[in-house]
Amino acid sequence: MxxxxxxxxxxxxxxxxxxxxxxxxxxxxKDRKALIKYFEDKFADPDKNRNRFxxxxxxxxxxxxxxxxxxxxxxxxxNYAWSIQGKEQYDEINEMPPYxxxxxxxxxxxxxxxxxxGCFPDVTIGGDYPYFxxxxxxxxxxxxxxxxxxxxxxxKPFNMKKGKMAHLQAYMVFQTREAGKKTNIKISSQAxxxxxxRGKEYxxxxxxxxxxxxxxxxxxxxxxxxxxxxxSQLLGHTTHWPAFRLKWxxxxxxxxxxxxxxxxxxxxxxxxxxxxxSVTSNEMKELLYFMTYMSNDLNVDGxxxxx
Amino acid sequence: xxxxxxITFATAIALMTSGCVGGxxxxxxxxxxxxxxxxxxxxxxxxxxLATAKKYNAIAQSKGLxxxxxxxxxxxYISAVEKALKDGSKTVQLIDVKKKKTKDKFTPExxxxxxxxxxxxALIQGNEAVNTWRLAVPGDGFKY
Numbered sequence: 001m002x003x004x005x006x007x008x009x010x011x012x013x014x015x016x017x018x019x020x021x022x023x024x025x026x027x028x029x030k031d032r033k034a035l036i037k038y039f040e041d042k043f044a045d046p047d048k049n050r051n052r053f054x055x056x057x058x059x060x061x062x063x064x065x066x067x068x069x070x071x072x073x074x075x076x077x078x079n080y081a082w083s084i085q086g087k088e089q090y091d092e093i094n095e096m097p098p099y100x101x102x103x104x105x106x107x108x109x110x111x112x113x114x115x116x117x118g119c120f121p122d123v124t125i126g127g128d129y130p131y132f133x134x135x136x137x138x139x140x141x142x143x144x145x146x147x148x149x150x151x152x153x154x155x156k157p158f159n160m161k162k163g164k165m166a167h168l169q170a171y172m173v174f175q176t177r178e179a180g181k182k183t184n185i186k187i188s189s190q191a192x193x194x195x196x197x198r199g200k201e202y203x204x205x206x207x208x209x210x211x212x213x214x215x216x217x218x219x220x221x222x223x224x225x226x227x228x229x230x231x232s233q234l235l236g237h238t239t240h241w242p243a244f245r246l247k248w249x250x251x252x253x254x255x256x257x258x259x260x261x262x263x264x265x266x267x268x269x270x271x272x273x274x275x276x277x278s279v280t281s282n283e284m285k286e287l288l289y290f291m292t293y294m295s296n297d298l299n300v301d302g303x304x305x306x307x
Numbered sequence: 308x309x310x311x312x313x314i315t316f317a318t319a320i321a322l323m324t325s326g327c328v329g330g331x332x333x334x335x336x337x338x339x340x341x342x343x344x345x346x347x348x349x350x351x352x353x354x355x356x357l358a359t360a361k362k363y364n365a366i367a368q369s370k371g372l373x374x375x376x377x378x379x380x381x382x383x384y385i386s387a388v389e390k391a392l393k394d395g396s397k398t399v400q401l402i403d404v405k406k407k408k409t410k411d412k413f414t415p416e417x418x419x420x421x422x423x424x425x426x427x428x429a430l431i432q433g434n435e436a437v438n439t440w441r442l443a444v445p446g447d448g449f450k451y
Binding site: 031033034035038041042052200204205206208220270275283 | 368371372373374375376378380425428429432433435436437439440441443444445446447449451
């Protein structure tokens with residue numbers, strides 16, 4: 001009898017813990033579902049919905065370059081999900097992807113470091129970062145975790161934006177992709193929920209001398225064209241990093257265009273006309289936490305190429 | 308004794324209220340500022356506008372709201388104007404974030420006016436955003 005009571009108490013305790021734990025992401029899930037609905041509505045029939053979503057797009061763009069009925073899963077590949085011409089170019093480049101060598105370099109960095117192997121015995125963790133550490137009371141990104149591991153092992157930390165950090169992340173994220181894993185960000189405490197909310201506020205707040213928010217371009221503006229480039233959508237923004245950007249490759253003397261998501265986000269905030277937060281600041285980490293949560297359940301697709 | 312309680316209570320309320328306002332990160336005096344007037348070089352002189360720019364840009368920096376235009380931080384505008392005034396130069400040489408001299412050449416009057424407007428606008432915008440950001444959130448304030 002006593003054992004039955006103990007067993008049922010444990011079950012009740014576990015169930016209530018699970019329910020209590022999951023309740024912290026109620027608002028985040030509401031946000032994510034509303035965002036998915038918005039983008040699915042927006043890209044259901046761009047030509048038919050031009051007045052509502054694409055008032056400045058041309059007939060040619062809407063009729064010939066945008067497919068209909070783009071679904072949630074499709075958004076994992078960024079704006080190539082809804083740009084026929086862009087997808088053709090993307091597929092062509094991906095026949096011989098320029099990031100391939102860097103995955104091998106990343107593997108070499110990993111296999112030659114006992115410190116890194118000790119910290120990350122499983123490298124298929126690309127979809128689990130960033131996470132909120134209740135112990136520390138802050139967000140931990142993959143870059144931060146790697147550098148803290150190196151520092152703890154008395155090794156020099158990597159540049160958070162490119163080089164070895166991007167190479168190592170490329171290897172880890174590639175392994176995550178090969179394992180078929182999805183973005184899987186958790187919000188399991190009030191403090192984590194608060195961090196998510198701060199990241200969300202940052203994303204939707206107008207900033208800089210151009211008075212733009214991230215959402216101006218990547219929610220309301222997604223699908224619009226700026227000069228000859230299409231603005232990508234928030235949904236799927238974090239699935240493919242580190243990415244090889246043709247722009248970065250062109251500027252690098254060795255042609256190494258691989259960079260981390262922090263590098264790209266900093267660039268975006270600069271484009272708003274604002275001094276960007278540092279790559280390890282709470283603002284940056286919370287922003288990434290929010291953005292990555294929005295891509296929950298999408299396949300990890302990195303490393304990948306972008307213009 | 309009752310008076311003592313009343314004074315203590317009133318003081319506590321006053322401190323809590325002021326603490327709340329300060330702690331929320333808002334800058335209540337900024338919303339009422341007339342940017343055109345505050346940053347008018349003819350009215351306040353270059354030195355006066357420079358002091359205003361420095362005052363508000365320091366707050367903007369502390370809140371992570373400082374503006375950057377074409378690779379030049381607002382604080383770099385302020386430093387460049389200070390240097391021009393010190394050297395007695397009629398042009399301001401801006402330095403970008405990569406420590407390179409920019410091609411743009413401004414008069415101190417123009418540069419200080421821009422830095423002042425950038426500093427105050429960043430704060431006004433930051434205050435406004437506290438109330439407006441939800442209007443852009445699908446499923447919340449954004450209707451389509």
